[in-house]
Amino acid sequence: MQGLMMDHDLMISDLIEHAAKVHNRREIYTLNTDGTEHRYTWADCAKRVRKLANALLSAGVKPGDRIATIAWNNYRHVEIYYAVSSIGAIVHTINPRLKPDQIAWMISHAEDKYIMFDTTFGPIIDGIHTHCKSVEKFICLSDRAGMPDYKAEVQDYESFIEHASDTITWPRFDEKTACTLCYTSGTTGDPKGVLYSHRSTILHAMAGSFPDVIGARADAVILAVVPMFHVSAWGLVYSAAMVGAKLVMPGPGLDGKNLTKMINQEKVTLMAGVPTVWLGILNYLRETKQSMPTVEKALVGGSALPESLLRAYEQELGIPMQQGWGMTETSPLGSTYAPDPMTDYPDYESTVPHKLLAGRRIFGVEMRIVDDEGKILPEDGETSGHLHVRGPWVAKGYFKGAGSDAFTDDGWFRTGDVSALHPDGYMEITDRSKDVIKSGGEWVSSIEIENAASDHPDVAMAACIGVRHEKWQERPILIVQPVAGKTPDKAEIKECIAAKCAKWWMPDAIEFTDALPIGATGKILKRELKVQYKDYVLD
Numbered sequence: 001m002q003g004l005m006m007d008h009d010l011m012i013s014d015l016i017e018h019a020a021k022v023h024n025r026r027e028i029y030t031l032n033t034d035g036t037e038h039r040y041t042w043a044d045c046a047k048r049v050r051k052l053a054n055a056l057l058s059a060g061v062k063p064g065d066r067i068a069t070i071a072w073n074n075y076r077h078v079e080i081y082y083a084v085s086s087i088g089a090i091v092h093t094i095n096p097r098l099k100p101d102q103i104a105w106m107i108s109h110a111e112d113k114y115i116m117f118d119t120t121f122g123p124i125i126d127g128i129h130t131h132c133k134s135v136e137k138f139i140c141l142s143d144r145a146g147m148p149d150y151k152a153e154v155q156d157y158e159s160f161i162e163h164a165s166d167t168i169t170w171p172r173f174d175e176k177t178a179c180t181l182c183y184t185s186g187t188t189g190d191p192k193g194v195l196y197s198h199r200s201t202i203l204h205a206m207a208g209s210f211p212d213v214i215g216a217r218a219d220a221v222i223l224a225v226v227p228m229f230h231v232s233a234w235g236l237v238y239s240a241a242m243v244g245a246k247l248v249m250p251g252p253g254l255d256g257k258n259l260t261k262m263i264n265q266e267k268v269t270l271m272a273g274v275p276t277v278w279l280g281i282l283n284y285l286r287e288t289k290q291s292m293p294t295v296e297k298a299l300v301g302g303s304a305l306p307e308s309l310l311r312a313y314e315q316e317l318g319i320p321m322q323q324g325w326g327m328t329e330t331s332p333l334g335s336t337y338a339p340d341p342m343t344d345y346p347d348y349e350s351t352v353p354h355k356l357l358a359g360r361r362i363f364g365v366e367m368r369i370v371d372d373e374g375k376i377l378p379e380d381g382e383t384s385g386h387l388h389v390r391g392p393w394v395a396k397g398y399f400k401g402a403g404s405d406a407f408t409d410d411g412w413f414r415t416g417d418v419s420a421l422h423p424d425g426y427m428e429i430t431d432r433s434k435d436v437i438k439s440g441g442e443w444v445s446s447i448e449i450e451n452a453a454s455d456h457p458d459v460a461m462a463a464c465i466g467v468r469h470e471k472w473q474e475r476p477i478l479i480v481q482p483v484a485g486k487t488p489d490k491a492e493i494k495e496c497i498a499a500k501c502a503k504w505w506m507p508d509a510i511e512f513t514d515a516l517p518i519g520a521t522g523k524i525l526k527r528e529l530k531v532q533y534k535d536y537v538l539d
Contacts (some may be wrong), residue, residue, distance in 0.1 A: 009175035010202040013086035015241045017170070020046030023218065023244025029266050030074045031251040031258065033118050034146065038075055042241065045078060047166045052083035055164040059137070061113065063088030063173070066181060068112040068135075070094045070103070070121045073228045073249040076141045076157055080116055081228070081237055085179035085198065086170055092181040093229045096121050097520035104128040106183050106191060107135065109400070116141055116157065119148060120252060126151045175199040180232055181399060184328050185521045192406075193399030194328050196232070203364065204331045204393040205238035212338035213324075213362050214272070214299060220245040221266055221294070225254065225273030226301070230521055231332040234272055234301065234324075245270075256284025260292065267294040274302035274522050275309055278321075282312055295319050299336075301326065303523055304429070304447055306454040307356055315348075325358035325427065329406075329413055331393040334367075335359035335427050343424065356451070360425040365391040368412065369421055381422035384430045384443065388412035418443070435526055437466035437476050444476050444505050446526075452500040453478055456493050458486035461516050463524045464507060467536045475538060478507040479529055481516045488512075508538050 019026070024043035032038055061067065067084045069091060071077045084091045092110050094103055103124060107115065111134040117125055118141050125138060129152035140147045143158040175198045183191035208214040216222060216239040224236045224247060232238070240247045248266045250259060259281055263271065278298060285291065298313060301324045313319045326332030336359040345351045361367055369377045369385030377385040390412045397407060406414050418431040430445045431437075437444040446464035453462040461481040466474035478497075482488050490510045497506060511533075517525040 009172060010199050011086070011170065011172065011175065012082060012179055012198050012201060012238070013170035015202065015205070015238055016042075016046050016049050016082040016086070019043075019241035019244060023241075026218075026244050026246050028075050028078060028247045028249065029262075030249040031253045031262060032074060033072060033120050033142075033251055035253075040075065042244070045075065045082075048161065049079050049082045049086070050166045050168045051161040051164040052079050053087050053168055053170075054166075055161045056083065056089065056114075057087060058164065059160075061087065061089050063171075064178070065089045065114075066092045066110045066112045068092040068094055068107055068110065068115045069229065070096050070115065070117040070124060071141055071229065072118050072120065072251045073224050073233065074118070074141070074251050075249060076116075077228050078237055078247070078249070081180075081232075082241075085201075088171060088173055088177060090178050090181050090195075093232065094183075095185070095227075095229045095520045096124060098185075100124055100127050102191065104131040106193075107132045109190075110181055110183075110193065113137075114139060118142075119146070122148055122150055125154070175202075182231055182328055185519055185523075190402070192403045194395050195399050196331060196393075200331060200393040201232075201235070201238060202242075204235050204333060205242050207362055207364050207393070208235045208239040208333055209243050210362065212360075213333060213336050214239060215270065215297070216240060216243045216245050218244040219269075221248060221269045222246065223248040223250065223259070223263060223266075223268040223271035223273075225250060225259065225271060225277050231326070231328050234299075234326075234332060236272060254280075256280040256282075260284055260288075260290060263292050263295060264290075268292070269294055269296045270299070271295060271297075272299040272301070275300055275305055276522055278313065279309060282309070282317070285317065291317065292319065297322055299324060301332070302521065304451055305356060306451060307352065308455050308457070310352065310355060321355065323355060323357070323359055325429065327415060329395040329415075330365065330389060330391070333362060333393075334365045334389060335361050340424050354426065357422070357426045357428045358419070359427060361427060364393065365389055367419075367421060367427060369419055379421035379423060381420055381426075381428070384418050384420045386433060387415045387417040387419040387427075387429075389415055418445075435465070437464070437474050439466070439469070439472045439474050439476070439504070442504075444474075445501075446476065448501055449476060449478060449497055449505060449507060452497045453480065453493050455496045455500075456488055458483050458488035459493065460484070461524065463516055463526055463529055465526055465529050465533060467533055467538065469508075469538060475508045476505065477509040477511065477533065477536065477538075479511050479513055479516065479533075481513055509536075 019042035324336040326334040449464040469475040517528040
């Protein structure tokens with residue numbers, strides 16, 4: 001016997017219409033590409049979303065067509081998110097930090113019909129437009145007066161939507177219809193496309209609104225530093241519309257000065273981004289002796305949260321930090337830090353180890369760990385294994401059938417992380433499968449070594465890799481990027497590592513570099529370091 005509930009498909013168009021009707025006076029603030037400011041309401045946004053949708057339909061865009069964006073976090077990008085998906089087409093967000101040949105490859109692989117781009121990225125379009133055979137139209141996200149000259153034939157966004165109607169009857173279709181396409185960063189082989197659905201996106205937005213996850217709410221002012229071109233800005237654009245939060249979109253203004261100004265000017269309460277962004281803000285606040293009194297929480301993801309950064313924000317600035325874990329394939333939310341009410345935390349120090357874990361699994365995401373043979377391992381907080389996940393917003397395959405070996409026969413996604421699952425629901429990342437160092441038959445956690453080394457005040461970033469060893473097969477070495485103007489003492493770095501890591505994990509060597517190689521998503525490119533140090537000889 002089935003329940004007597006209405007069969008009502010989950011539609012992204014319902015989100016923007018809900019925000020327009022119920023939260024119509026809440027704002028979206030943008031720092032534009034040209035440095036000017038823009039603000040309007042969710043109701044204003046919905047009106048322009050309808051105009052864009054009608055303009056696309058009039059131009060011949062059909063369900064399933066891919067519309068690419070190469071853009072900052074701004075109000076026009078928000079409009080594209082809603083308009084394209086709501087007519088059954090697919091938003092393909094492209095990371096502009098990738099190499100031009102990678103971007104051209106993605107556009108061709110996705111068979112994008114339109115490309116919408118910010119003026120900042122005009123040079124990319126000029127460089128690749130002749131290679132984009134599937135593209136019928138290039139649209140610059142500006143008005144006619146603000147649009148530079150381009151080699152390609154380009155129309156400005158405002159002219160494109162100017163004469164379109166601002167009323168529409170949104171189509172209803174199967175909630176499993178694709179809405180967004182985001183490619184992985186391609187750290188191994190070609191990037192692979194993850195194709196999200198209306199259903200998965202809305203369920204993910206609901207989960208993000210849980211108080212112990214992101215905690216978006218109607219009176220929140222959310223600074224979305226995490227880019228809309230990377231995993232849909234962690235779903236914040238959708239969660240904000242769902243609950244009626246105010247959005248603060250920083251555009252290209254991602255430095256400490258601009259972000260601090262926006263945070264204090266717009267009275268931000270919740271902000272989300274990667275550790276390097278929070279470090280930039282911290283350094284600026286220290287230099288200028290400012291504070292951010294309205295901020296209630298900083299959500300951290302993308303890479304491991306250094307303990308020194310956690311302590312600086314919580315003890316120096318009074319801003320709680322919440323670490324989360326996820327991947328492009330998980331939409332991305334998989335786990336976030338939430339205190340266990342059944343655990344007694346006698347003091348602040350007792351909370352730190354838990355806050356540095358990857359968080360507690362959120363409802364909707366199941367996890368398991370397995371050994372090299374696929375045997376399921378215990379969730380005892382001690383045993384590490386290969387992390388598998390599954391859930392309603394976890395990918396079950398890649399676009400056009402790529403990378404099928406990432407999915408198990410029994411329906412789990414192989415994340416590539418090596419993890420330990422704790423009995424109280426916490427998940428701990430101990431390494432990436434491709435980065436794990438096996439010394440004498442035992443695993444060495446490169447991540448734990450890096451985190452420990454980062455506790456040294458003169459260490460800006462650190463990367464631990466394995467190099468060949470005649471007796472132990474592999475041994476760890478540490479490559480350190482010092483804080484500008486500083487020369488860390490190697491013995492002091494080793495003391496930091498010894499305080500947190502097993503004695504036999506101690507790197508056999510420490511090398512310094514002016515700059516570690518950083519990928520398009522802000523992560524250290526260990527594959528480049530492995531090539532650079534492949535012939536490294538240990539003393």
